[in-house]
Amino acid sequence: MKITRRKLLKGGAAAGAVAATGFPHIWVTDASLAYAAGGKIKVGVLFSLTGTTGIIEESLNKATIMAIEEINDQGGINGMQIEAVVEDPASDPATFAQKARKLVLSDKCVSVFGSYTSASRKAVLPVFEKRKNLYWYPTLYEGRECSKNVIYTGAVPNQQQDEFVPWLVKNFGKRWYLIGSNYIYPKEENNYCKKLLKELGAEVVNEEYVPLGHSEFSSVVNKFRSEKPDVIFSTVVGDSVVALHRQYRAAGLDPAKMPMASLTTSENEVAAMGGDAAAGHFTSAPYFMVWDSPENQKFVESYQKRWGADKVTHFVSEPCYFQVKMFQQAVSKLAPSDINPAEIREAVKGVELTAPQGKVRLDAATLHTYLWPKIGQCKSDGQFEIIKQSPGWLEPVPYKAYENQVCTEQGLKET
Structure with missing residues (x-):
């Protein structure tokens, strides 16, 4: 029988799921179905709501939740709703790693959106690389990373x-x-x-x-x-x-x-x-709240309507928002049985959309994003x-x- 790349990925995902459960006598024929069970796609949201960086990360949580709500209100992804599992890592890298393991292993999230500091991203990186999951990181950062398990939507130096x-x-x-x-x-x-x-x-x-x-x-x-x-x-x-x-x-x-x-x-x-x-x-x-575009006007108005007229958008909350829309584009290309981290990573390569800052694109080689410096x-x-x-x-x-x-x-x- 011919072994295709997709079948190989499915087999690897199934084996990984069995190992993660700790019950080798249970054979999971298609572990990727767990990611889209019951008409829902489960994702993690891992931003600090308390602690020293809570001042900024709380707004990243809000932008992510708003994007998920918009997608769900429009019928979801191919009729499937996104279910967000929210955790508060409290600005502590060790807690980030602990919560990441929970989201990937216990909650079986197909992707996790999270982190503001590089310290917290570095703390969770081993979890996503070991478990072959996807972490969506929206923050400007220092570069010097080439992981195949992170989607980078913030600016590099x-x-x-x-x-x-x-x-x-x-x-x-x-x-x-x-x-x-x-x-x-x-x-x-x-x-x-x-x-x-x-x-x-x-x-x-x-x-x-x-x-x-x-x-x-x-x-x-x-x-x-x-x-x-x-x-x-x-x-x-x-x-x-x-x-x-x-x-x-x-x-x-x-x-x-x-x-x-x-x-x-x-x-x-x-x-x-x-x-x-x-x-x-x-x-x-790459983004300021005053940027004049129809997409940004809609983004700002929606954000303030959802979270309060006194709230502001900024250059990390904006990629939090558009990276969820990138996730939507990627998953919409897949059949429910193919929704797993490896297939999403392949599907998101080269994705383009018009974000509040302008048209952005995920680079297929680096998994980093083309952006508009200002x-x-x-x-x-x-x-x-x-x-x-x-x-x-x-x-x-x-x-x-x-x-x-x-x-x-x-x-x-x-x-």
Whole structure:
């Protein structure tokens, strides 16, 4: 009998399901049916609702749930409803891993949407790679990953910095202070930033990292005052962003002379700190709430209708929303018996759709997303003015900082 790729995948999935249950005497003839049983497709939603990054991740949960609700209200996927299993990992990487195992093994979710920090993504990665499941990660991140079990819909360094850093050097100067939270993402983003600064003949006058959840920035602000950098490049995340901006403003520093230029400060953090504390500072991102498009107008109106007129959308909640629509497109190509993580991964390669930020595409080789870089300056009303946008969508290059490595459909290659 001829063994097709699809039959091989089904057989492997069935064997994996038997091993996971711990009952070898039970033979599952088609384990993929478990993913679409009873007219429902079960997915996990794994964002922190409490803890230090709850300030941002709670909004990621909301955008994901809204997208699922929209799909279900429109009849689901080929008549099947999406059932969301929501867990709160409480901003703790170890809890992320524990909850991920539950969603994959106990709840039998066919995919999980989750994580804000790279620390939490790294914590769950072994679960998804060992169990051959799919994790949908919406956050801008540092690159340097080529997993076949993660769908990456956030920006990588070249998509945030390639236009931002030269623009800042041209408009503000060549002396830079790098301040970030103390984990992998800020350090890798700063490595790429330093590479660009060197090419531009600029210098780093100081580089400093603070613990996650850090709230006392008086010594850092004093260094800003004494060093007098032209640009403060910030990769501080979570509640710490609010504290940093408020203390900067309280010290009387001037963003017109010494702006903070961030990869991580969105409308969500601005809403928490108040527009006056953020006014005059810059952010680079593929999406801002003020972006003028029919798709974004619908997204913002739907979000505020669902969650409250005072709520804001931002550059991580937006990919949370469109990655669920990518999932919908991929699953809609499959028969119910073929709905499993491996088939979804193949079906989502090359998927295109018009997201609130513009038309996006999932790159088949890297499983990263083509996005639209933008530079925004925050105003006192808490919104951004878009200063510049890329003339076209930008290819994701997750190993741009490491020119001897490239992510391919076959995996990571040395060049």
